[in-house]
Amino acid sequence: MHLILNLDPELLEIVGRSFNVTLTALTLSLFLGVPVGVWMALSTFPGKRVFTALIYTGMGLPPVVVGLIVYLLLSRSGVLGSLGWLFTFQAMVIAQVVIATPIIVGITLSSVLGIDPDLRIQLRALGATRFQSVRALLWEARFGLIVGLVAGFGSIISEVGSVMLVGGNIAGRTRVMTTAIVLETQRGNFDIALGLGIILLTISFLTNFVLVLLQGDTRRRP
Amino acid sequence: MTLYTLENVRQRYGAREVLCVPSMTIDEGEVLALVGPSGAGKSTLLRLLAFLEAPTMGQVGLHLNGTRPVTFESATIDIRRQIAVSFQRPLLLSRSVRANVAYGLTLRGQKDDARVDAMLERLKLDHLADARPRTLSGGEIQRVSLARAMLLQPRVLLLDEPTANLDPHNITLIETFLQEQRRETGITLVIVTHNIYQARRLADRVALLYEGDLVEVAPKQIFFDTPADARTQAFVSGTLIY
Numbered sequence: 001m002h003l004i005l006n007l008d009p010e011l012l013e014i015v016g017r018s019f020n021v022t023l024t025a026l027t028l029s030l031f032l033g034v035p036v037g038v039w040m041a042l043s044t045f046p047g048k049r050v051f052t053a054l055i056y057t058g059m060g061l062p063p064v065v066v067g068l069i070v071y072l073l074l075s076r077s078g079v080l081g082s083l084g085w086l087f088t089f090q091a092m093v094i095a096q097v098v099i100a101t102p103i104i105v106g107i108t109l110s111s112v113l114g115i116d117p118d119l120r121i122q123l124r125a126l127g128a129t130r131f132q133s134v135r136a137l138l139w140e141a142r143f144g145l146i147v148g149l150v151a152g153f154g155s156i157i158s159e160v161g162s163v164m165l166v167g168g169n170i171a172g173r174t175r176v177m178t179t180a181i182v183l184e185t186q187r188g189n190f191d192i193a194l195g196l197g198i199i200l201l202t203i204s205f206l207t208n209f210v211l212v213l214l215q216g217d218t219r220r221r222p
Numbered sequence: 223m224t225l226y227t228l229e230n231v232r233q234r235y236g237a238r239e240v241l242c243v244p245s246m247t248i249d250e251g252e253v254l255a256l257v258g259p260s261g262a263g264k265s266t267l268l269r270l271l272a273f274l275e276a277p278t279m280g281q282v283g284l285h286l287n288g289t290r291p292v293t294f295e296s297a298t299i300d301i302r303r304q305i306a307v308s309f310q311r312p313l314l315l316s317r318s319v320r321a322n323v324a325y326g327l328t329l330r331g332q333k334d335d336a337r338v339d340a341m342l343e344r345l346k347l348d349h350l351a352d353a354r355p356r357t358l359s360g361g362e363i364q365r366v367s368l369a370r371a372m373l374l375q376p377r378v379l380l381l382d383e384p385t386a387n388l389d390p391h392n393i394t395l396i397e398t399f400l401q402e403q404r405r406e407t408g409i410t411l412v413i414v415t416h417n418i419y420q421a422r423r424l425a426d427r428v429a430l431l432y433e434g435d436l437v438e439v440a441p442k443q444i445f446f447d448t449p450a451d452a453r454t455q456a457f458v459s460g461t462l463i464y
Binding site for chain 1: 269272274299303305306307309311316326330370374
């Protein structure tokens with residue numbers, strides 16, 4: 001507990017890195033996932049059901065498998081080996097983007113599909129352009145989108161398998177809270193591991209609380 | 223002046239033909255009531271007039287400023303914005319009544335608080351300006367929808383069952399508003415209704431749709447007093463079985 005109370009520099013660095021990796025990955029996942037989710041909800045195309053099933057499958061991807069695939073892609077002999085990103089910040093972000101994006105796509109898709117389909121027609125009748133319609137639909141789906149954000153954040157801030165594989169848990173470079181917890185537990189430093197666990201849970205709670213506040217009025221809407 | 227011309231219009235959903243209108247015109251400034259039983263194709267015709275759907279066959283033409291008729295394919299957003307629609311089941315956005323009423327203006331990049339206030343007042347919604355849609359009654363929602371549409375000062379207003387399931391107070395309020403708007407602005411109104419008494423009160427001409435077919439269009443007096451088609455006679459007398 002004294003590490004937390006004394007704001008231990010190494011601890012702060014690990015916490016900061018965890019946040020940095022997670023928020024970078026979450027931002028990229030949002031930019032990728034929301035447009036794809038909206039497009040899937042509003043379009044008809046051949047193979048849409050198969051694609052939707054793939055997205056839903058992706059929502060439950062085992063992180064360690066994602067880590068393994070990203071590891072193979074980024075390893076020296078892999079397709080992206082020339083980038084030299086294995087055991088770096090970028091590698092951890094890629095793995096987390098792969099984990100979070102299907103979650104954001106899936107929840108965006110179901111949120112937009114949950115809006116009455118007549119609303120699109122009525123917006124068009126009001127003179128909305130396609131862009132204005134999408135913006136209005138996203139606003140109406142905002143409660144669901146925030147759930148997507150919460151789910152995406154939760155899935156990657158607490159994830160250990162993939163970041164351990166592709167980041168390598170290198171002190172001062174790729175060590176994040178979850179990998180540090182694993183390391184300290186293996187070393188028998190249960191107090192440090194527990195302290196990190198408390199910080200992780202607190203950060204997770206505070207972030208979700210902010211998102212719940214952003215949702216605003218949580219009573220049933222028309 | 224003719225505002226709409228419909229020629230050989232057919233609408234199919236899959237294999238099912240839901241509308242067949244060989245020929246029909248709608249004049250600028252008139253009030254046309256589309257009557258008929260449920261499933262007769264009235265709402266489909268309204269969507270075609272609003273350019274929300276393209277007909278499977280034929281042409282729905284809108285004549286603006288004496289130019290070539292505008293069709294679904296050639297209707298630009300500026301042209302579509304001259305047509306307003308109030309739906310049978312209006313969907314309001316999860317924002318205040320005032321924001322909902324002003325939403326069409328917002329989409330056009332305009333802001334006019336005075337006009338919004340005046341419209342809220344005319345439809346007895348001023349005390350609800352800050353209310354959320356979930357707190358409104360059916361009649362209030364319908365009035366918000368009407369205010370939202372009329373605020374846009376459209377050339378034509380298409381109304382789909384604007385008073386269905388409403389109480390007499392709301393029906394009177396809405397009908398009075400429509401009559402006043404027509405008098406003041408000369409707007410063209412097309413009203414879908416299954417209520418022949420409402421058609422009698424509001425319309426200049428009445429059209430009967432039955433099982434997707436346009437049976438008869440006639441001036442109100444003729445439609446109700448001396449209809450040409452046996453189905454119209456039966457519908458007016460309340461003996462049409464469907």
